[in-house]
Amino acid sequence: MVCTFPWNFGISPKICYKENSLLEREVVVEHKLLTEHYHREDYKNLSGYQKRGGYQTLKKALSLKPEAVVNEVKESGLRGRGGAGFPTGVKWSFLPDNKEPRYLLCNADEGEPGTFKDRMMMERAPHQLIEGMLISAWAIQSHKSYIYIRGEYQKSYRIIQKALDEARQDGFIGKNIMGTGFHHEIDTYLGAGAYICGEETGLISSLEGKKGQPKLKPPFPAVKGYLGKPTIVNNVETLAAVVPIIQDGAKAYRSLGTDRSPGTKIFSLSGDVLIPGNYEVPLGYPLKDLIYQLGGGLKPGHRLKAVIPGGSSVPVLTAEECEMARMDY
DSSP states (O other): OOOOOOOOOOOOOOOEEEEEEEEEEEEEOOOOOOTTTTTTTGGGGGHHHHHHTHHHHHHHHHOOOOOHHHHHHHHHOOOOOTEEEHHHHHHHHHSSSSSSEEEEEEEEOOSSSOHHHHHHHHHHHHHHHHHHHHHHHHTTOOHHHHHHETTTHHHHHHHHHHHHHHHHHSSSSSSGGGSSSOBOOOOOOOOOOOOGGGSHHHHHHHHTTTTTOOOOOOSSSSSGGGGGGGGGEEEHHHHHHHHHHHHOOOOHHTTTOSSSBEEEEEEEEESSSOOEEEEETTTTHHHHHIIIISOOOOOOOOOEEEEEEESSSSOOOHHHHHOOEEEOO
């Protein structure tokens, strides 16, 4: 499935559509931690990102000890936004306490049908991802990272590459970042369209130049990953979420969402709805509100029969189940 819907950021649009009669309503989504500025064209450029506080959180993170950043992410309850939902800070803490080189890999191989939120994030806010990666790299003491981008995402690749060049030119990537003595390099890697490379060990195999094929666990990547070295693999949205967590603190992040699923989440809504697009809402948000409030409801002449709430392997929800379902892990 290829989704060609225009981006929709849930930014209080006034929606008018005809369904027996003209309807007008206001859709308001508060607490946008990631997508607040996505509608601004200059936000994908370094100057526009910095104008709205970009890279100030990196400066704050570099003033903290790495373990303090890890603990803040752990306290926030952030869970992997790539699908598995594993606690991010806990994952980071699995790295062995040794002097081996360690790697940070950003999984941007977004291949699930109907999913297009990572593409939006890379194309609308590439520096947000880069800043999140740099903060994460400092936390786990990594000096090298890669962004593994889905092969079909040529536009995303070009925008990310330009943003990396901007960040490197201004000293946010490379040697002695912000005069702290910390150095880190970020490179991109374009996949070849293999769905299985969205799985972290398959991604690692591909990055190593091998067939993109999952590996048996254990050992887990945190112990033996890329090139046999300790490796952390996180999704685009996960790494970007590190920025507001360090900026405002774990307590503020946990004030949104649910106890077991804190924070916000970007959901891709597609199908026979009036306003398909990406919507950032607190976790625990009612599925029916996502469809009928933010998505504008079904197109005239259609009725809800079923919803696929995740990837292609998840159970299909009936219309009755959708009435009760909440969007959390």
